[in-house]
Amino acid sequence: MSAQPVEPYHDVDPEHALKYAVQHMAGDRAEIIEGVITPMSPSWGHEGAAEDIREQIGARVRALGCRTGSGNVDLPGSPNWYVPDLAVVPAEFFKRDARAVLPDQTLLVVEITSPSNGETDRVTKRRRYAEYGAPLYLLVDRQEGTCTLFSEPGRLGYTRVAGPYPFGTPLALPEPFDLELDTSGF
Incomplete structure (x- = not known):
């Protein structure tokens, strides 16, 4: 008996397949940067900087009806799926357990560099967040x-x-924050 050739999947959307793989197999702390799956493991100093920002903007974020988190940010039509260090989004996204938000649905996105990803945050993510409308x-x-x-x-x-x-x-x-951030603890 000879093996039959396997027909390639013609209906598979490569962007969807890649993002599905990250969401279901790579774990909660992985992102896709220009098509490359990148696991994340921030240091305590990295997390401390994010927490310092979270504490400083917390009251204003709540007054705006928003929350902070480090959930998924999808950039549809591209091979990118980010997990920012901190994002400010309307509270409704937390209530409906959204899989991801779009950059233009955020009020603020924060990325904190690590030795392994500094250039990505400085160049690639900055360009993509602007392209997809993240206001800050x-x-x-x-x-x-x-x-x-x-x-x-x-x-x-x-x-x-x-x-x-x-x-x-x-x-x-x-605006809409209208506050001064103390950066001495970063």
Whole structure:
């Protein structure tokens, strides 16, 4: 008996298949960056910086009817599925257990660099978050010791940049936050 050739799957959407694999097989702390599955394992210092931001913006976030988290962010039509270090999203996403939010559904996305992913956060994610409409992107660069806030997103990137400021320099978060972030603890 001879083996029959296997017909290739013609109806499989490669983007959907890749994102499904990350969601169901790679674990909760994995993301896809330009088609490459990347596991995440942040250090305690990394987590501490995220927690410091969370504590400082918490009251304002709640007043806006939002919550903070580090859930999935989908970039449809691309081979990207991010897990930001912190994102501010409307509370409704937590109530309906959304699988992912889109960048333009966030109020703020925060990425904190690690030695292994610094360039990804500085370049690739910054470009993609702008392209997909994340209104505010805060880059906490622990290797450089700086914070940079990107705003006014467009297809070619963010058109407004505040920073980079050395840690310890207060950073103004614009509306809807309208508060000053103390960066000395990062």
